[in-house]
Amino acid sequence: MGSEDEKVSDWGKSLTVPSVQELVRNDPHSLPERYIQLHRDRPVVPDMAVAPSSFDIPIIDFALLAKGDEDETRKLDLACKEWGFFQIINHGVPEEVLLKMKAAIAAFFELPLEEKNKYAQDGNDFQGYGQAYVASEDQKLDWCDMVFLITLPHEIRNLKYWADTIPGFKDAIDRYSKEAQKVAEELCANISLLMGMDKDGLQRSYGKTKQAMRMNYYPPCSRPDLVIGINPHSDPDIITLLLQDDEVPGLQIRHKDEWILVKPIHNAIVVNVGDVLEILSNGMYKSIEHRAITNESKARLSLATIMIPYDELEIGPMECAVDDHRPRMYANMKYLDYLRYIFARKMEGKAHLDNTLKIKSSFS
Template sequence: MNHLQSWPEPVVRVQALSESGLTKIPDRYIKPITDRPSPKNLDDTHINIPVIDLQNLLSNNQTLQYETLSLISSACKEWGFFQVVNHGVSHELMKQARETWREFFDQPLDLKQKYANSPSTYEGYGSRLGVDKGAKLDWSDYFFLHYMPASLRNQSKWPAVPQSCRKLIAAYGEETVKLCEKLMKVLSINLGLGQDHLQNAFGGTKDIGACLRVNFYPRCPQPDLTLGLSPHSDPGGMTLLLPDENVSGLQVRKGNEWVTVKPVPNAFIVNVGDQIQVLSNAIYKSVEHRVIVNSVKDRVSLALFYNPKSDLLIQPIKELVTKDRPALYQPMTYDEYRLYIRTKGPCGKAQVESLKHR
C-alpha cells in the first residue's frame, strides 16, 4: 500500500472555497455534462424510497411481523435502500450527534487541519477519495473514523472539539451498531437462512468492522455543475445513514432515473452494500447513489458503515448457490476490495462488477 501514503497533490478544503465567496467553482469540481444533475434531478418532487416501521417486528402479531419482514425483503431486492422509523435509537442522541459534527465543521481551519488524513488509512479530516492525480473532485469535506473492531478505535484521532464530540461518537456508535445487528438478522431470515447466518459470514459480532464517515456538503454557487459525492455503490456490508433533515441531497438510481430521497424525521436510511450483494449472490442489490449540493444551505450527514471482518473471504453463501443460480462472484477479502475505492475513488458499479465470473 506504499502508493497510498500521500495525496498526489495539495488538498483543498471545499468548505474554505465555499466560504471564500467565489461565484464560479474551479474546473476540478465541474463534472462531465453526462454526470451533472439535470434540473429535473435537482427538483424534489420524486417518489420516495420505502419507509418501514420496525416496531412491528417486536409485535406478538405474526401477521404484522411477516408484513414488515416482507417490506424489508422487497426493498432490498428492488431498491437496495429503505428508511426505518421506530428503530430503537434515541432521537435525542441522533440530533446531538448531528449537532456536534456541525459544530466541528464550524471550527477554524487550523484546528480541523490537526486531524488531516492521508490515503493510507483515510482516518481523519479529508476532502477527497482516490489518489488519481488530476481527477475530478467532489464538492464535500468529511471526517472518517474507525469504531469497530475495538482494537482500531483510537479516540485520540477523534475530534476533541467540541467537548461533547468523543462521548457522543462512542454512544452513537454503540447504538447504531446494535441496530445493524438487528437488521442483519432480518436480512438473514428473509434469505431463508438462520437468523445469525449472515452475521457469522461477516465474522460474528466482535470482529466486524464499523466506521463512521461524517459528510459536510458546503453551499455551492453552481450546484448544477458538480456533485457532493459521485455515483457509487457502498463497498462495505450495510450503511446506516443519518441524513440532514432540513436539506435533501441523497439520490438513488432506480432504473435510468435518479430519485431524490426525502428524509423522514427521526429515521435512518439503510442501504445494502457490495459485500451483502456478493454474499446473497445478488438476491439483494447494492444500488448506485450520489449526492447533489445546494446553493443556499450546507448539509451534514453521518454514515455508519457496517462491514465484514476485513481479512475474511467474502463469496456467495453456499445455500444461495443453485444449479439455476450459480455463484456470480469470485471470493475476495474486504481488505482487498476496499483498496479499489481508496485508489480509484467512487466509480459507479464498476467495483462489484469486476468480481463477476467471466
C-alpha cells in the same frame, strides 16, 4: 488495546486537496475547474416540489420488524431485492442521541481550518479529515469535505483523528455508534431469516465486524448544476445507515435508470445494501448506485455509519445462496484486497464490483 497495525486502516490513501468549505468561505462564487463535472456527469438539480419522491422507497417500521411482523418482513425483502434502499422509522434510537450526534458533526465543521487540519488524513491511513477517492491530480473532485473514523470495536479506534477539543464529541459518537450497531445487527438478523438461515447465519459468515463513520459536509454552491457532492457509487460494506439532514435533501439513488431524491423523514434512518451483502447473497440483494447533489443556499450535513467485515475475511457467495437455478455470480476475494482496489481509484458507480468479483457469463 489493539496493535498499531489494527489502528491504521491500511486501505490506501486519498490525495490531499483543498477544503471545499474554505473555498466557499473565501469566495462563495468561486468554482475551480476541477469541480466542474463533465457534461455527462452533471446532475439535473430537481425542483423539490415535483422531484420523484422518496415516499416510493419502502418505509419500514423497525419496531414491528424486530417483533417478527410478516408485513414488515416482506417489505424488507422487497426493499433489498428491488430497491437496495429503504427508510426505517421507530428504530428506537433516542432523539436526544440523534440530535447530539448531528450537533457534534456540525461543531467539527464549524472549527477553524487550522484546528480541523489537526485531524487531517495522514500517510496511508484512510481515517481523518479530508476527501476520499482522490486517486489522481487531474480527476474531477467532489463538492464535499469529510471525516472518516473507525468507531467500533473500541480497541481499534485511532483517537488521534477524534476532535477531543469539542465538548461532548466523543460521547456523542459513543452513544450513537452503540445504538446504530444494535439496529444494524437486528437488520442483518432479519435478512438472515429471509435467506433461509437462522438469525445468526450472516454473522457466522462474515464473523466479527468493524463499524466506521463518514461525516459529510456539503457546502452550498453557486452552480449546483455543475458539481456533484459525491459521485455515483455503491458502498463497499455489508450495510450502511445514513443519518440525513432533516431540512436539506441531497441524497439521490438510481432506480430503473432514474435518479430519485430521497427526501428526509424526521428522525428516520436511511439504510442501504452494501457490496458485501450483494456478494454474500449471490446477487439476491442489490447494492445500488447513489450520489449526493448540492444546492445554492444551504450547507448539508450527513452521517454514514457502515458495517464492514475484518480485513482478512474472504468474501464470496454463501452456500445457501447458490443452487442450480442461481449459479455462483461472484468470485471470492479477501476483503482487504477489495477495499484497496476501490480506494486506489475514483468512484465509478458499480464498476468496482463488476470489474473485480462479478463472474462474466453469456447469461449475464
